[in-house]
Amino acid sequence: MNDIKATNTTMTTTVVHLEETNSTQEFLIKYLSERNLNNSSVLVSTSRQTQGIGRQGKNWDFYENSLAFSFTIPPATPITLSALEVAVSTVNFFKYKFKLSSLKLKWPNDILNAQNQKCGGILISVINSTPIQLVIGVGINLMFDSVRDQHLLTNAKDYLTPLGFVFSDGSPNSDKIKNQLSPEFKKQIPVELYEHIRANRLNPKDIVSNWHHLCAHNDKMVNIVTEPDNHFSGIFRGINEQGEAIIYNQQTATSKNFLSGTLLICE
Numbered sequence: 001m002n003d004i005k006a007t008n009t010t011m012t013t014t015v016v017h018l019e020e021t022n023s024t025q026e027f028l029i030k031y032l033s034e035r036n037l038n039n040s041s042v043l044v045s046t047s048r049q050t051q052g053i054g055r056q057g058k059n060w061d062f063y064e065n066s067l068a069f070s071f072t073i074p075p076a077t078p079i080t081l082s083a084l085e086v087a088v089s090t091v092n093f094f095k096y097k098f099k100l101s102s103l104k105l106k107w108p109n110d111i112l113n114a115q116n117q118k119c120g121g122i123l124i125s126v127i128n129s130t131p132i133q134l135v136i137g138v139g140i141n142l143m144f145d146s147v148r149d150q151h152l153l154t155n156a157k158d159y160l161t162p163l164g165f166v167f168s169d170g171s172p173n174s175d176k177i178k179n180q181l182s183p184e185f186k187k188q189i190p191v192e193l194y195e196h197i198r199a200n201r202l203n204p205k206d207i208v209s210n211w212h213h214l215c216a217h218n219d220k221m222v223n224i225v226t227e228p229d230n231h232f233s234g235i236f237r238g239i240n241e242q243g244e245a246i247i248y249n250q251q252t253a254t255s256k257n258f259l260s261g262t263l264l265i266c267e
Contacts, residue, residue: 013041013194017187022051024070025123025137032072038129041198045069045190047183053123053137065143065165065181069190072127073197075134080243080259081207083109083124086136088210089197090120094166097192098177103166104216107236107245107263110161111140112216116265117164138190141165143177161264204241212238221266222247224258232256233266 021027021044028044031037049068062068076082084105091103091111102114111120123137144165167177202210212218217236224232224247234247237255244257 013043015191016042016044018044018046020048020050021046022049023053023137024049024068025053025125025135028070028072028135029125029127032127032133032135039074039131039133041072043069043071043190043194045187047186049139062139063141063144063165065141065186067138067140067142067186067189069194070135070137071190071194071197073134073136075126075132076202076207077204078242079126079132079134081204082134082136083122084211084239084243085202085207086122086138086197087111088202088207088214089200090122090138090140090193091214092200092210093193093196098167100166103214105211105214106161106216106265107239108243108260111166112161113164113166113168115164115168116162116216118161119164119166138193142186143167143181208239208241208243217263217265223264223266224261225264226258226261232258236263 016031018024018027024044024046028042031044032040032042046068049062073082073086076085087105087109091105094100094103103119104112104116106112106118109122109124110118113119120138120140125135125137127133127135141163142165215236215238218238220236221233222236224245226232232247232249234249234256237246237248239245240257242259244259245261245263246255246257248255
């Protein structure tokens, strides 16, 4: 494990890169607790994550050309907009760095490619500190490796949202990125993304408006699953100032708001 300190104009960031770890999220939470690091800026990334955590306790599969990292950040206001803000900033980072205009968002915190396939996800843990601190986990599938990733395709059949990658064959800069996918490149991207997020914090109004602009399912039929047997279908009417999904049911002519759940786009 290497601790590298990098200083920007506002504060010092501790960057920890691990060759392999079970979960960057679990590692960072333990790292903060053992060192009593309240209100500190820390980023943990890894070259290989063996037991990644997804939302609702699900596994997050790690593909060969993937990024897995976690970092600390103060919450957005209100705190329920935090995941949406990170999702917006992540998409904007890839948009400007790699000239990608095809990435979209799926409520509450999935990143989709041009084919509406899931290529990224965001996980949030709240640390009981004063002030409140968040640990954000990010997983991003950059590009499929037809040799090393083949064994994971069996798992992909069970994904609620189809598996996808940021760069697919024929996508802008895909050949260029393929040649850049070195270990050093995959270590540097999380650092740059973290710096981008911290330097470009959004106010609540801009979080909501930017998220709406990037949403992949505005005014589309969706199905919200809050529990295994609790489904609600309707038209997605956007999010409110709390980040809740607004779903309009045509049959009852009523709307219902959801703070959490799994959203499926009805094609």
